[in-house]
Amino acid sequence: MAGRYDCDVLIAGGGPAGVTLAVLLARRGVTVVVAEKEAGIYPLPRAAHIDHEGMRVLQEAGVADAVMATSRRASRYDFLTAKGEVLLRFEGSDRLGPGGWPAANMIHQPSVEAALRQALTSHPKARLHCRWELTSFADDGEGVTARISTPEGERSVRARYLIGADGARSPVREASRIAFDDLNFEEPWLVVDVLVDDYSRLPSENLQICDPARPTTCVLMGEGRHRWEFMILPGETPEQVSADAFVEKLLEPWNVRGAVRLERKAVYTFRARIAAEWRKGQVLLVGDAAHQTPPFAGQGMCSGLRDVANLAWKLAAVIQDGAPGSLLDTYQPEREPNLRATIEMAIMMGRTVCITDPQAAAARDAQMLAARAAGHSPDGSMEYPPITTGAILAGSTAAGAYFPQPIGKDGQRLDEVLGPGHWLIARADLTAAALLPFAAQLGAWLDQRDAGAVLVRPDRYVFGTGTADSLQAAWQAWSGGARKSGQCG
Numbered sequence: 001m002a003g004r005y006d007c008d009v010l011i012a013g014g015g016p017a018g019v020t021l022a023v024l025l026a027r028r029g030v031t032v033v034v035a036e037k038e039a040g041i042y043p044l045p046r047a048a049h050i051d052h053e054g055m056r057v058l059q060e061a062g063v064a065d066a067v068m069a070t071s072r073r074a075s076r077y078d079f080l081t082a083k084g085e086v087l088l089r090f091e092g093s094d095r096l097g098p099g100g101w102p103a104a105n106m107i108h109q110p111s112v113e114a115a116l117r118q119a120l121t122s123h124p125k126a127r128l129h130c131r132w133e134l135t136s137f138a139d140d141g142e143g144v145t146a147r148i149s150t151p152e153g154e155r156s157v158r159a160r161y162l163i164g165a166d167g168a169r170s171p172v173r174e175a176s177r178i179a180f181d182d183l184n185f186e187e188p189w190l191v192v193d194v195l196v197d198d199y200s201r202l203p204s205e206n207l208q209i210c211d212p213a214r215p216t217t218c219v220l221m222g223e224g225r226h227r228w229e230f231m232i233l234p235g236e237t238p239e240q241v242s243a244d245a246f247v248e249k250l251l252e253p254w255n256v257r258g259a260v261r262l263e264r265k266a267v268y269t270f271r272a273r274i275a276a277e278w279r280k281g282q283v284l285l286v287g288d289a290a291h292q293t294p295p296f297a298g299q300g301m302c303s304g305l306r307d308v309a310n311l312a313w314k315l316a317a318v319i320q321d322g323a324p325g326s327l328l329d330t331y332q333p334e335r336e337p338n339l340r341a342t343i344e345m346a347i348m349m350g351r352t353v354c355i356t357d358p359q360a361a362a363a364r365d366a367q368m369l370a371a372r373a374a375g376h377s378p379d380g381s382m383e384y385p386p387i388t389t390g391a392i393l394a395g396s397t398a399a400g401a402y403f404p405q406p407i408g409k410d411g412q413r414l415d416e417v418l419g420p421g422h423w424l425i426a427r428a429d430l431t432a433a434a435l436l437p438f439a440a441q442l443g444a445w446l447d448q449r450d451a452g453a454v455l456v457r458p459d460r461y462v463f464g465t466g467t468a469d470s471l472q473a474a475w476q477a478w479s480g481g482a483r484k485s486g487q488c489g
Contacts, residue, residue, distance in 0.1 A: 004158070005143060005158050005159055005160055006033065006157045006158050006159060007031040007032055007033045007157070007159050008025075008030045008031045008032065008159060008160050008161070008315075008319050009022075009025055009030055009031070009032045009033075009159055009160065009161050009162075009163060009315060009319075010032075010033050010035065010144065010146055010157055010159035010161070010162050010163070011032060011033070011034045011035070011162075011163045011165050012035050012134045012146075012162065012163065012164055012165060012166045012171070012172050013034075013035075013036065013163075013164070013165035013166035013167060013287075013289070014034050014035075014036025014038075014117075014128055014130070014165075015036075015113065015165060015167065015287070016047070016109070016112060016113055016116060016287075016301055016304060016305070017165045017286050017287030017288075017301075017304035017305065017307065017308055018034055018036075018163070018165030018166075018286070018287070019034060019113065019116040019117060019120055019128065020057065020058070020061050020116055020304075020305060020308050021163060021165065021286060021308035021311065021312055022034050022120055022123075022126045022128070023061040023062070023116065023119050023120050023123065023126065024057075024060060024061060024308060024309070024312035024313075025125075025126070025312055025315060025316060026120070026123035026125045026126035027060075027061075027123065027420060028312065028313070028316035028320065028420070029125065029316070029320055030125065030315060030316050030319055030320065031125045031126070032125065032126040032127070033126075033127050033129065033157060033159070034120075034126070034127065034128040034129065035129055035132035035133070035134050035146075035148055035157075036128060036129065036130050036131075036132060037131065037132065037133035037134075038130065038131070039130050039131050040130060041110050041113045041114060041117070042109075042110065042113075043110055044110070044193065044263065044264045045108055045109055045110070045193045045221055045222075045225060045227070045263070045264060046109045047107065047109045047112075047300055047301040048106055048107065048109075048219055048220075048221055048227060048295070048298065049104060049105065049106055049107065049219075049298030049299075049301070049302070050067070050071075050105050050107050050112075050301055050302060050305070051097065051099075051103060051104055051105070051298070051299075051302050051382075052096070052097025052098065052099035052100065052101040052102060052103050052104075053097070053098075053099045053302065053305070053306060053402070054099075054301065054302040054305040054306070055067070055068070055099060055100075055101035055102070055105060056099035056100060056101060056405060056415065056460065057305040057306070057308070057309045058112075058116075058305070059100075059101070059413070059415060059416075060309075060415065060420060061116065061119055062119045062122075063112075063115040063116055063118075063119050064101065066111075066115040066118075067105070067107060067111070067112050067115055068101075068105065070107065070108050070111040070112075070222045070223045071105040071106055071107045071108075071222045072105075072106045072220045072221070072222055073093060073094040073102050073104065073105060073106065073220075074093055074094065074104070074106065074204060074205045074206045074219075074220050075091065075092075075093060075094045075204075075205060076089055076090060076091045076092075076093055076205050076206070077089070077090040077093055077104070077205070077206040077207075077208075078090075078205055078206070078207050078208070079207075079208040079210055079349070079352060079353065080207060080208065080209055080210060081210055081211070081365045081369075082209070082210070082211035082212070082213065082361075085365070085369060086372065087210060087352065087364075087365065087368040087369065087372070087377075088208075088349075088352065088368070088372075088377060088378070088379040089377075089379045090379055090382060093206070096407070098402055098404040098405070099402075099404070099405055099460075100404070100405030100406070100407055100413045100414070100415070104206075104298065105222075106206075106219065106220040106221050106222055107221070107222040108221060108222035108223035108225060109301075111222065111223055129150070131150065131151050132148050132149070132150050133148065133149045133150075134146050134147070134148050134166075134171065134172065135147050135148065135149050135154070136175065137162055137172075137175065137283075139162070139280075139281045139282045139283055141281065141282070142160075142282075143158055143159060143160050143161075143282060144158070144159055144160075144161065144162040144282045144283060145157075145158045146158075146159070146162060160282065160319060161282050161283070161284065161315060161319075162282060162283045162284075163283075163284050163285075163286060163311075164176075164283065164284070164285045164286070164289040164290075165285075165286050165287050165289060165304075166289055167287075167288045167289060168271075168288040168289070168292050170285065170288070170289035172283065172285065172289060173275060173285055173289050173290075176277075176280050176283050178275050178276055178277045178280060178285070179275070179276045180273040180274065180275055180276070181273065181274045181275070181276055182271075182272075182273050183272035183273060183274065183343060183347065184272070185270065185271060185272040185294055185347050185350060185351075186269055186270070186271050186272075187231065187269065187270045187294070187350065187354050188231075188232040188238070188267060188268070188269045188270075189217075189229050189230065189231050189232060189267070189268055189269075189270055190229065190230045190231075190232055190238075190241045190242065190247075190250075190265065190266075190267055191227065191228075191229050191264070191265065191266050191267075191268055192227065192228045192229070192230070192247055192250070192251070192262070192264070192265050193221065193225060193226075193227050193262075193263045193264040193265070194225065194226050194227070194228075194256075194260035194261060194262055194263055195224060195225060195260065195261045195262075195263050196224050196225060196226050196259065196260055197258070197259055197260065197261065198258070198259035198260075201255065201256055201259040202226055202254075202256060202259065202260070203218055204220075206218070206219040206220060207219070208296065208349070208352075208353050210352060210353050210355065210361065210364070210365075211361075212355055212356045212357060212358050212360075212361035213356075214230060214231060214233065214250075215230075215231040215353045215354050215355070215356070216228065216229065216230050216231070217229035217230075217295075217296075217353075218254070225263065226260060228250070228251065228254070229295075230250050231353075231354060231356070232267065233356065234356075238267040241267065242265050242266075242267060244262070247262065247265055270294040270295060270350065271292050271294070272292065272293055272294055272343050272346065272347055273291065273292045274290070274291045274336065274339065274340065274343070275289070275290045275291060277332070278290050278331060278332035278335070278336070279328055279329065279331060279332060284311065284328065284331065286304060286307040286308055286311060287303070287304030287307060287308075288300070288304065290307065291303060291339055291343070293339075293342060293343045293346045294343075294346040294347060294349075294350045295346070296346045296349035296350045296353065297342060297345045297346040297349055297382060299342040299343075299345075299346060302342075303339055303342055306335065306338065306339075307331075307335060309459040309460075310331055310334060310335055310459050311328075311331055312458075312459075313422075313457065313458035313459055314327050314328055314330070314331060314391070315328070317479045317480055318480070321479065321480045322480040323478070323479050323480030324480065327391060327478065327479070327480075330389075330390035330391045333389050333390050334387045334389065334390035334391070337385055337387075337388060338384050338385055338386075338387070341384045341385050342384055345382060345384075348378075352364065352368075386400040386401045386402060386461070387399075387400030387401075387461055388400055391457070391463070391478045391479075392461075392462070392463055392464060393455075393463055393464025393465075393466070393471070393474050396464035396465045396466050397449045397450070397451055397465045398449050398451070398454070398462045398464075398465050399462055399463065399464045399465070400461060400462060401461065401462045402460065402461055402462075403445075403454070403456045403460050403461065403462050404441070404445070405460070406438040406441040406442065408437030408438055409437060410437065412437065414438050415460070417434050417435070417437075417438075418434070420458060421458055422455060422456060422457055422458055422463070422475060422479070423454075423455070423456040424453060424454075424455050424456075424468055424471060424472055424475075425442060425446075425453060425454050425455075425456065426452060426453035426468045427443070427446060427452055427453065430442055430443055446465075449465055451465035451466070452465075452466065452467055452468070453465065453466065453467060453468040453471055454471075455471040455472070455474075455475050463475055463478075
């Protein structure tokens with residue numbers, strides 16, 4: 001069934017990934033409808049962390065400053081033995097990352113979602129409908145016709161593309177019969193969120209306590225909050241560990257009575273899974289609908305934000321600029337290797353923490369302490385692989401690398417100056433008034449790669465390096481002559 005479209009893109013799910021994608025698409029002139037089955041934002045904390053790349057995506061969405069206003073930072077992330085010895089240490093969490101924002105930001109998810117929804121209201125091409133639940137859909141090869149249950153009754157919405165941003169249990173994924181690749185990590189944990197009355201009595205760093213008696217996480221949160229996570233041991237039930245008296249006993253060793261007030265307790269099973277297909281016809285998956293990661297690396301929401309940054313410019317290029325639909329086929333091949341690396345990091349961390357056998361834990365401690373003493377510990381900063389295939393100029397230096405966002409002396413960030421869209425930056429452009437505050441950093445980047453010019457994709461990954469003319473021609477072949485906003489050369 002061909003015919004008119006009610007919108008270009010229908011997004012099932014109004015969480016952070018879905019609404020961010022809607023904002024990024026609307027900013028590019030794409031018409032979007034977001035169908036969210038719940039009546040409002042879930043009011044309690046869930047995700048805890050956004051890294052510098054995620055903050056840069058939120059910068060493009062126009063909400064980074066609002067999110068930073070309610071976030072907190074720790075200087076490091078430590079994995080400790082039961083005795084307090086350091087097994088792993090990730091430092092520099094509070095320093096600026098390549099994305100131009102602090103490397104690790106502990107957030108209050110409801111505040112993030114509120115800022116995103118507020119940003120969405122400023123875009124007339126995007127609409128968010130709460131209490132709209134997608135019940136079925138049909139893909140005819142030219143678009144998707146969806147049936148949606150609304151407070152006013154059932155209605156039909158036809159879109160060029162349907163995006164499943166509808167969470168780990170994704171009805172869109174299930175209806176599309178897309179299987180999961182299970183990465184064999186499954187552990188039940190109790191999550192305890194508290195309101196803080198006295199910060200001086202709480203740790204100022206993020207901690208993983210690798211105690212076989214009870215593996216425990218203790219991390220900062222945004223907006224006057226803190227979080228503990230306790231591994232549920234064999235024989236314990238969710239009902240047992242969720243009891244107030246049990247939670248109070250778990251918190252006793254931290255000596256925080258009177259310093260915190262319980263806000264939320266929930267039992268989660270931490271899993272690692274990846275959908276086999278992220279695109280099936282006119283249907284695509286993002287965020288938890290496409291993949292689930294244990295929380296130990298803090299990459300759950302970050303991975304969803306990387307998904308939508310990758311997908312937004314490609315959807316806009318296909319819908320607005322005449323790029324071939326096959327451009328969307330690069331989405332999963334580009335994102336999946338990075339995503340698998342983040343999940344493998346999280347699994348490594350989780351398996352380090354989740355050892356409950358005392359002898360195995362003692363062997364782990366001895367091995368890791370010896371490796372750290374010898375300078376062979378895998379700690380430091382968390383880095384993930386670049387794009388190696390897809391919409392890049394293969395063979396050119398730095399193709400697929402993440403392009404940094406310098407900050408000028410006046411505090412202005414590069415993205416704010418050059419704006420959305422792709423950038424073509426040649427050496428001659430560095431004398432332009434707009435680029436002078438960043439000329440030294442950009443020039444050093446080009447020097448290190450012996451490059452005359454660089455073309456940066458709208459998601460701020462490097463398309464390629466070379467001459468300006470060759471880069472522009474190669475880019476147009478991929479993007480269908482995508483709009484030239486943000487070009488420098």
